[in-house]
Amino acid sequence: MLTLPTDVAVVNVGLPMFADSVREQGVPVQQVDWSPPAGGDPALVAALTTVFGPRAAEIDAANAEVVRRLDEGVPSLVGVSRVDEVLPGLGERTLLHCGPSITWERVCDPLRRSMRAAVVAEGWASDVEAAGRLLADGSVTLAPANAHDAVVPMASAVGPSTPVWVVDCPQGGTRAYAPVNQGPGEVPWFGRETPAAIERLRFLRDVAGPALGRVVGEAGPLDVFALAKQGVAMGDDLHMRTQATTNLLIRTWLPQLAALPSPEREQVARFLAGNHLFFLTIAMAGARSLTAWAGQVPGSSIVTTMSRNGTDFGIRLAGSDTWHVTDSPPVGDALYNAGMGPDDAAPDIGDSAVLELTGLGGPAAGGSPAVAGFLGGTMAAAAEATDRFARISSGRSSRFTLPPMGFVGTPLGVDVRRVVELGIRPQVTTGILHASDxxxxxxxxxxxAPAACFEAALRELAG
Known part of the structure; x- marks a missing residue:
């Protein structure tokens, strides 16, 4: 005779309404969140079956090498040069811009303004109206910075005379570039084209760039990520917040800065004192030098390019030259200036998402009180953001550790397989520009990050 149990406990997998019904009857229940892989899309499930099945061993081996390169490469800042000095074959009238390749007709308003400001600063046009005509008729060539081993932040467009950081990764023989950060206020990387914004470009070209080049030359090569490691331990995520690392850098260079001749010394000192994101582009160049090395590994499912131009969002996998592009997303979890809101905001923009691919930015959120303010206001919410990155990453950083989370390493190596399988997309900490004024x-x-480009990259990987 069958005897039914008098006491039961339930494990419910999937729809939580069943767990709620059991709980209402006073029965212990453990809810297990589950959903079909890739949202149940048959084509994506088939692709996942390939890359997690017959192809898994070779992909895992490639991924291990990609993560090793991202983790063990040592980016070294070796100098400051003009774009036309490090990229002599670029072309006389070429602007490098953020994100995937784009034509003038599709360029968003903030980036258009930055491009016009750059054209005037280069001396190709007398004012922004004339600059716009040159850009519209094709007299100025547009090229994505990533295609030239460079990365530029926010709505940046850089011309031949722009001073850039030069960062080497000796282990991989790779070199990367990023412009000297323009600072806050009326600046082109924020989508400004005022006389003050154009003058900032000239100041960087004529004063700050050469002065900082002398500082780097006197101080010698700088281990970029060794300094960033200290900054992360002090609350930086190295994307939205770089204050600690910037302060460490200025302290490191203080003897050389003090030795600059007057009036450059005073001008550069004022510029640095008001530039809390000064280290951002140094970190970006360091990250790009690592992703360039890691990107040489064939057959990997790890993303080594993630970039946006305010119109498009694009990614590339290690070992592939194919861009997978979709619409640039809005910026959520936002805090706006007084009187501003979502209707004023431009879509996500800039090459700075390269930081999220190297264990910085979003992966470091769990150690940054400043970032926590955008994620519910608690360190627990920031830690959840780091944990979400961990679920879609292939490894952990051995150098960037988060004291509030028990010194765990930041997630490293975004795996497109896991992004599509779990439906968890990378989150990028970033600024927001006005869409039109x-x-x-x-x-x-x-x-x-939007799902479509990761799904397309998965299909490419699966063949």
Whole structure:
């Protein structure tokens, strides 16, 4: 005779309404969150079956090498040069811009303004109206910075005379570039084209760039990520917040800065004192030098390019030259300046998402109180953001560790397989620019990468 149990406990997998019904009857229940892989899409499930099945061993081996390169490469800042000095074959009238390749007709308003400001600063046009005509008729060539081993932040467009950091990764023989950060206020990287914004470009070209080149030359090569490691331990995520690392850098260079001749010394000192994101582009160049090396590994499922131009969002896998592009997303979890809101905001923009691919930015959120303010206001919410990155990453950083999370390493190596399988997309900490009026930065927040480009990359990988 069958005897039914008098006491039961339930494990419910999937729809939580069943767990709620059991709980209402006073029965212990453990809910297990589950959903079909890739949202149940048959084609994506078939692709996942290939890359997690017959291809898994070779992909895992490639991924291990990609993560090793991202973790063990040592980016070294070796100098400051003009774009036309390090990229002599670029072309006389070429602007490098953020994100995937784009034509003038599709360029968003903030980037258009930055491009016009750059054209005037280069001396190709007398004012922004004339600059716009040159850009519209094709007299100025547009090229994505990533295609030339460079990365530029926010709505940046850089011309031949722009001073750039030169960062080497000796282990991989790779070199990368990023412009000297323009600072806050009326600046082109925030989508400004005012006389003050154009003058900032000239100041960087004529004063700050050469002066910082002398500082780097006197101080010698700088281990970029060794300094960033200290900054992360002090609360930086190295994307939205770089204050600690910037302060460490200025302290490191203080003897050389003090030795600059007057009036450059005073001008550079004022510039640095008001530039809390000064280290951002140094970190970006360091990250790009590592992803360039890691990107040489064939057959990997790890993303080594992630970039946006305010119109498009694009990624590339290690070992592939194919861009997978979709619409640039809005920036969510945002805090806006007074009087501003989502209707004023431009879509996500800039090459700075390269930081999220090297264990910085979003992966380091769990150690940054400043970032926590955009994620519910608690360190627990920031830690959840780091944990979400861990679920879609292939490894952990051995150098960037998070004291509030028990010194765990930041997640490293975004795996497109896991992104599609779990439906968890990378989140990028970033600023927000005005969509149309040229007033510059209106807030900051967290942009969630769109699913479509990861799904396309998975299909490419699966063949």
């Amino acid at each position: 040229g007033s510059g930065q209106v807030g900051a927040g967290v942009a969630t």
